[in-house]
Amino acid sequence: xxxxxxxxxxxxAALVPVWRYAxxxxxxxxxxxxSAPSAAAGSTVVSGPTIDTEKGPVQVQATFxxxxxxxVRMLQQPDHPQTExxxxxxxxxxxxxxxxxxxxxxxxxxxxxxYRESLQAALDENEKxxxxxxxxxxxxxxxxxxxxxxxxxxxxxxxxxxxxxVQVTFEGDDITAVEMLKQPNHPQTExxxxxxxxxxxxxxxxxxxxxxxxxxxxxxYRESLQAALDAKA
Numbered sequence: 001x002x003x004x005x006x007x008x009x010x011x012x013a014a015l016v017p018v019w020r021y022a023x024x025x026x027x028x029x030x031x032x033x034x035s036a037p038s039a040a041a042g043s044t045v046v047s048g049p050t051i052d053t054e055k056g057p058v059q060v061q062a063t064f065x066x067x068x069x070x071x072v073r074m075l076q077q078p079d080h081p082q083t084e085x086x087x088x089x090x091x092x093x094x095x096x097x098x099x100x101x102x103x104x105x106x107x108x109x110x111x112x113x114x115y116r117e118s119l120q121a122a123l124d125e126n127e128k129x130x131x132x133x134x135x136x137x138x139x140x141x142x143x144x145x146x147x148x149x150x151x152x153x154x155x156x157x158x159x160x161x162x163x164x165x166v167q168v169t170f171e172g173d174d175i176t177a178v179e180m181l182k183q184p185n186h187p188q189t190e191x192x193x194x195x196x197x198x199x200x201x202x203x204x205x206x207x208x209x210x211x212x213x214x215x216x217x218x219x220x221y222r223e224s225l226q227a228a229l230d231a232k233a
Contacts, residue, residue: 042231045151045167046126047075048118055080058114061151062094062122067130069098072119083111090115099123153181154228157220161186164220168228175204178225189217196221205229 043065050059056078063071072091077083086108093102100120104112129150149169156165162184169177178197183189192214199208206226210218 043070043153044126044129045153045169046122046129047149047151048120048122048125050076051114051118053078053110053114055083055110058111058118060115060118060122062119062126064126067127069095069123071095074115078111080111082107086111087115094119149176150232152228152232154224154226154231156182157223159184159216159220161189161216164217164224166221166224166228168225168232170232175201177201180221184217186217188214192217193221200225 043063045061045063048060048062050057057076058078059074059076061073061075062069063073072094074087074091077087086105089105090102090112094100100116100123102116149171151167151169154166154168156163163182164184165180165182167179167181168175169179178200180193180197183193192211195211196208196218200206206222206229208222
């Protein structure tokens with residue numbers, strides 16, 4: 001039986017807004033407001049399945065460098081004070097253990113169990129994807145790609161306006177979502193980013209037009225995006 005450890009109440013950190021353009025879905029769960037950590041180029045982000053509980057859905061997303069877990073995010077979690085206090089503890093334990101073999105947080109047993117289940121599925125998917133990349137079996141690779149989404153971060157491109165870094169989510173070979181991990185804090189950039197993302201989803205490539213008034217950002221966006229596409233391939 002796993003031992004229970006007390007939940008730590010952490011103060012909320014200042015949040016950096018992240019642009020995301022993807023189809024919205026109706027849900028009664030609460031998605032964490034934390035921004036995505038800045039992922040290293042070529043890192044892999046795998047989303048575990050959504051686990052329904054009596055408190056609400058739980059879904060974990062893990063970032064990997066090879067087999068190492070470098071970051072964990074909660075995509076969905078119950079809107080409950082005990083859950084909010086437990087999540088940072090669960091994430092810290094995961095990064096230390098480098099596995100889903102972590103303790104239940106006292107007062108948040110349901111969330112802890114669902115967290116471990118979703119996390120383990122993400123770990124299994126990352127391991128399967130790594131095995132598939134070394135295998136000559138095309139059918140195994142296709143099966144792995146279909147079972148879960150894969151997210152790849154492009155390189156950070158420095159510009160005179162500020163750094164630009166793009167993160168791309170794939171379902172198989174299809175680009176299903178794009179996020180800006182880094183972007184200049186400028187009104188023209190903020191206006192241009194949704195346009196660039198929309199064009200990317202339509203073109204399914206980095207062959208998109210420059211947004212008027214945001215040439216520097218557009219060029220850097222395409223460069224980081226292409227790096228992510230190349231890393232995925």
